[in-house]
Amino acid sequence: MKALLIDDEQSNLDNLRILITTYCPQVNVCGAAADTRSATSLLHSHQPDLVFLDIQMPEQSGFDWLRSLSRTDFEIIFVTAYDQYAVQAMRLSAIDYLLKPVSIEELQAAVRRAHQQHSIKKENQLLNNLRHFLKGNNTPAEQSIALATLKETRFVKINEITRCKSANNYTTFYLATGESLLICKPIFFYDDLLRQYGFVRCHQSHLVNKASIKSWKRDYGDFLVLTNGAEIPISRGKKEEVKRLLQN
Known part of the structure; x- marks a missing residue:
């Protein structure tokens, strides 16, 4: 994987580059930036697969920089000296959140997860292109989605999916057959796709x-009861939206 390092302190960039070069042979550092303006330029020129990103930087934080980008088709590993940003990092679908000084074992584990996610994403894209080519103008009920587990890639008809449940960066798909599939992607990756x-x-x-x-x-809260008997909670903030969608 091609990786871009972003940190406003040169010593941190140098240390991280040495750690990656020494202990993460699956990663090739293609560039380093000390500010987000330079990072944007390197992002366009190198198109990295993985970005190691500091959070607190002058002018623009790592979070704000990510939100300013039109596309974030790369994996993200935050590297920071502060531990209070973990929740925000996970909401941005980060692979991991490493605290400085970086542990070699934690770095290697994060890179392994990033490499796995990158491989699945590439495979899914290829399969998705093939699926659209083969299926042409089929109706929504006939449309399928490629779901890559650790062991295989399954083509599942969308109307056979009863529900999805997330746990951190993983999503479990429950099928009408009673089968479940654990996918290494967060639920919001599928939200816009499945809403249609x-x-x-x-x-x-x-x-x-x-x-x-x-x-x-x-009954002591609001729940959607499914035809298979499963009870799914409705959060307070989603009640009005759920009512509106169910009335359409």
Whole structure:
């Protein structure tokens, strides 16, 4: 993987480059930047697969820089001296959050996860291109999605998915057959894709197929009851949106 290092302190850049070169042979450092303006230029010229990003920097934070980009088709590993940003980092779908001074073992583990995610993403893109080519103008009920587990890539018809449940950077797909598939991607990666096929985001951790909903239960909280008996919580902040979507 091609990697870009971004940190406003040159000593941190040098140390990180040495650690990566010595202990992470699957990574090739293609550039380093001490500010986000230089980072944007290097991003366009090198198109890295992985970015090691500091958070607190002059002029613009690492978070703000990511939000300013039109595309973030690379994996992200935050490297920072502060531990209070972990939740924000995970919301930006970061692979990991490393504290300075960087542990060799934690760095290697983060790079392994980034490499796995990068490989799955490449495979999914190739399969997705093939799927669109083969399926042509099929109806939404016939559309399939490529789901890459650790052992295989499954082509699953979207109308066979009853719900999705997230746990950190992983999503479990529950199928009408009773089978479940664990995918190494966060749930919001699939949110926009599946909404166009009638899925409802009723909770931060849950995405439900409208066709699988049997009723709305109010008993010490709000729940969607599915045709298979599963009860999925509705968060307070999602109630109005869920009502609107179910009425359409």
